[in-house]
Amino acid sequence: MNLAPAGARERLPLAAAAATGIQVGAATVASRYAIAETDPATLAFLRYAVGVCFLLPAVLAAGSARIAGRDLLPIGLLGIGQFGVLILLLNYGLTLIPAGRATVIFASFPLLTLLLAAALRQERVTAPKCAGVLLSIIGVALALADKAFDPAGSAGGWAGELAVLGGALCGALCSVLYRPYLRKYPALPVSAFAMLASVGLLALPAAARASLNGPPQFSAAGWLAVLFIGASSGIGYVLWLYALGRIAATRVTVCLALSPLTAVLLGALLLDEAITAPTVLGVAAVAAGLWLALQGEALLSRRRAAGAFIAKPPP
Numbered sequence: 001m002n003l004a005p006a007g008a009r010e011r012l013p014l015a016a017a018a019a020t021g022i023q024v025g026a027a028t029v030a031s032r033y034a035i036a037e038t039d040p041a042t043l044a045f046l047r048y049a050v051g052v053c054f055l056l057p058a059v060l061a062a063g064s065a066r067i068a069g070r071d072l073l074p075i076g077l078l079g080i081g082q083f084g085v086l087i088l089l090l091n092y093g094l095t096l097i098p099a100g101r102a103t104v105i106f107a108s109f110p111l112l113t114l115l116l117a118a119a120l121r122q123e124r125v126t127a128p129k130c131a132g133v134l135l136s137i138i139g140v141a142l143a144l145a146d147k148a149f150d151p152a153g154s155a156g157g158w159a160g161e162l163a164v165l166g167g168a169l170c171g172a173l174c175s176v177l178y179r180p181y182l183r184k185y186p187a188l189p190v191s192a193f194a195m196l197a198s199v200g201l202l203a204l205p206a207a208a209r210a211s212l213n214g215p216p217q218f219s220a221a222g223w224l225a226v227l228f229i230g231a232s233s234g235i236g237y238v239l240w241l242y243a244l245g246r247i248a249a250t251r252v253t254v255c256l257a258l259s260p261l262t263a264v265l266l267g268a269l270l271l272d273e274a275i276t277a278p279t280v281l282g283v284a285a286v287a288a289g290l291w292l293a294l295q296g297e298a299l300l301s302r303r304r305a306a307g308a309f310i311a312k313p314p315p
Contacts, residue, residue: 013246016239017255023236025262027229029270034225038216040091043226045206046216048083048199050230051237055192067185067193075181079194082174084201089167096160105164107140107260110253112172120176123248132292133250136257139285142278175249182245191238257286 027047035043067075090106110133117123181190210216218226243252261282 010247013243014251014255017243017247017252018258020236020240020243020252021255021258022262023232023239024256024259026266027232027236028259028263029266030225030229032267034218034222034229037218037222039209039213041088041202041205041209042216043229044083044087044091045199045202046226047229047233048195048202050227051234052192052195052199054231054234055188055195055238059189059192067189071181071184072193074177075190075194076197078174078178078181079197080201081170082194083198086167086170086174087202088205089163089170093160093163093167096163105161106168107137107257108165109168109172109256110250111137112169113175113253114250116172116176117249122176122179123250128292129250132289133254134289135292136254136286136289139282139287139289140257140260142282142285172249172253175244175253178241178244179249182241187238187241187245191234191241195234195237254290257290261286 031043031047038046093105114123114129114133123129178190240252
């Protein structure tokens with residue numbers, strides 16, 4: 001048995017999960033730019049429509065894996081939940097509370113995933129996992145300390161906060177429920193079909209907005225941002241499902257703590273946003289939290305195995 005902190009078979013899934021966290025942060029920065037030229041519903045629709053178009057050639061080239069008819073509905077519903085419902089709840093919350101506060105609330109995603117996975121007996125709740133998840137949430141809160149609790153935009157009160165928390169809960173539930181299907185099928189066809197289902201839902205509010213305001217009018221730079229958001233989302237979702245199919249959902253979702261930190265760093269580089277001392281402390285806390293959640297469990301197993309070996313009487 002390989003008792004290394006991150007075995008060879010886990011390194012690629014962990015790297016995929018980390019890449020997804022970074023991708024979400026980069027897409028958030030691009031979305032900040034693009035949203036000035038459109039509305040949240042239209043941008044969400046275009047994001048995943050481009051993502052589907054980006055994935056389809058790869059799906060057709062692979063060609064061999066087909067999803068059984070009985071699994072199409074649950075996978076489609078998971079896609080609608082992961083993208084459509086989550087995005088709509090998050091965008092609604094963002095109209096009522098500051099973005100920083102919403103980001104900190106949404107950082108509960110891995111904690112909710114851990115609780116749901118434990119309730120469904122997919123994972124064990126252990127001290128390293130809990131400590132790592134909680135420390136990553138504290139790190140995100142520190143990184144966004146100057147924005148997270150800004151009183152501006154607090155008129156929505158509990159409605160906005162509950163909407164964001166509902167979006168995190170929806171994403172956590174979908175992440176846990178995906179696992180049986182990712183053991184049966186490759187991540188690529190599941191990604192494409194789930195994303196296509198979400199596009200069908202997001203098309204409804206986008207069409208309603210277009211009927212009132214006309215089609216989106218992006219600048220050349222705006223279209224480039226949309227293409228980047230969509231293409232990176234397609235790749236990121238494949239990586240996300242690849243990781244979910246191979247390692248525990250909590251270990252995957254905790255990597256989402258990288259997304260607000262990526263957004264902060266890229267915002268400083270590209271949008272001239274300031275990096276403060278709490279941001280630096282937050283980065284350190286998230287790094288420690290990720291280490292505990294990803295490596296602490298392996299170290300705990302190693303100690304248990306060593307203890308069992310010592311306690312075992314000789315033959």
